[in-house]
């Protein structure tokens with residue numbers, strides 16, 4: 655009997671997930687105390703096609719918080735609202751070559767290098783239109799939900815834990831405020847903490863990535879979440895800056911726009927093909943999920959997914 659595409663993709667994910675589950679390296683993030691409670695063995699892979707079909711293996715319904723995976727989507731929101739020129743006045747598009755939490759600001763202007771590092775993300779969050787933080791956050795939550803295809807909510811325990819220990823991010827906000835490079839008040843960093851604490855599943859993340867891969871149209875709901883040029887701009891910055899100080903190596907070895915977060919989420923987008931998400935909490939020294947990297951490296955090699963290939 656002929657094998658359907660469904661079986662081929664699912665079989666590949668199941669086989670890979672089983673094998674990579676043996677990889678026992680990395681540490682669960684603990685600088686945000688609530689994240690340290692995550693089960694290091696949770697491990698799921700989900701893929702959403704441009705036709706809105708879902709494929710998965712492992713535990714893909716366990717909720718976890720977005721953390722830095724929120725950054726490309728809030729960047730998309732402000733690009734759609736304000737346009738590339740205005741956003742670029744406030745945040746650049748250059749790889750910083752530094753860690754996600756680095757004090758990495760342009761010498762004269764204080765402008766952060768890109769929107770994928772914390773400094774840049776604090777700026778993009780502050781750029782979200784709204785009369786107060788409540789309204790700004792509601793816009794963010796609404797937008798993240800459109801990318802995922804369902805209404806999302808906040809893990810209040812993670813938010814409180816991050817706020818309690820978030821002095822480095824607060825310091826970044828004050829530094830930028832002092833340099834004139836923060837469009838808003840330093841207290842707006844609390845909205846960034848809330849955005850990082852939005853709860854998702856691995857399947858949600860796959861749909862969110864697939865929406866970017868699909869030119870801004872959610873393949874599950876059919877909704878246009880952002881205009882196509884915005885989806886392209888976001889993928890471009892994910893490709894050059896999404897993996898922080900491992901971005902060059904990632905583009906070399908995997909060759910797909912991607913974004914990771916310290917709760918163990920990792921998304922990758924293959925334009926016009928699929929969105930993929932991995933969730934596994936143990937992280938390497940750059941704050942990247944160890945198993946997520948292994949999954950993407952192998953899938954890219956095996957299925958010839960590198961962007962620089964001819965097809």
Ligand code: GLN
Nearest residue numbers: 721722754772850915916
């Ligand atoms: N909320 C986290 C922080 O600001 C996000 C970092 C990350 O996921 N890399 O430290």
